[in-house]
Amino acid sequence: MRKADLVASISDKTGVAKVDVLVTLETFFSEIKDTLSDGENVYVRGFGSFILKKRAKKIGRHIKENKPIEIPEHFIPAFKPSKVFVDQVKASVTEIK
DSSP states (O other), X not given: OOHHHHHHHHHHHXXXXXXXXXXXXXXXXXXXXXXXHTTOOEEETTTEEEEEEEEOOEEEEETTTTEEEEEOOEEEXXXXXXXXXXXXXHHHOSSOO
């Protein structure tokens, strides 16, 4: 499902105009990105958590020059689904389409 499909589905189920649903969805995504950029996690009860994971400093390799390079410590965004979310998916999906 793409974003357009998601907007259409929400619009059909709620009766809200597609434009309003799209603005709401874009604002939701923007708020999550802004909050994670500020170093805070976002918790949505019953759905999951958008969290920051810390990646330790490590030594990588520049492929063309075959020289080691230092990759500094950094944070990456991650999603951790709630138990309710995981249980619902486990119960309903038997095979990936």
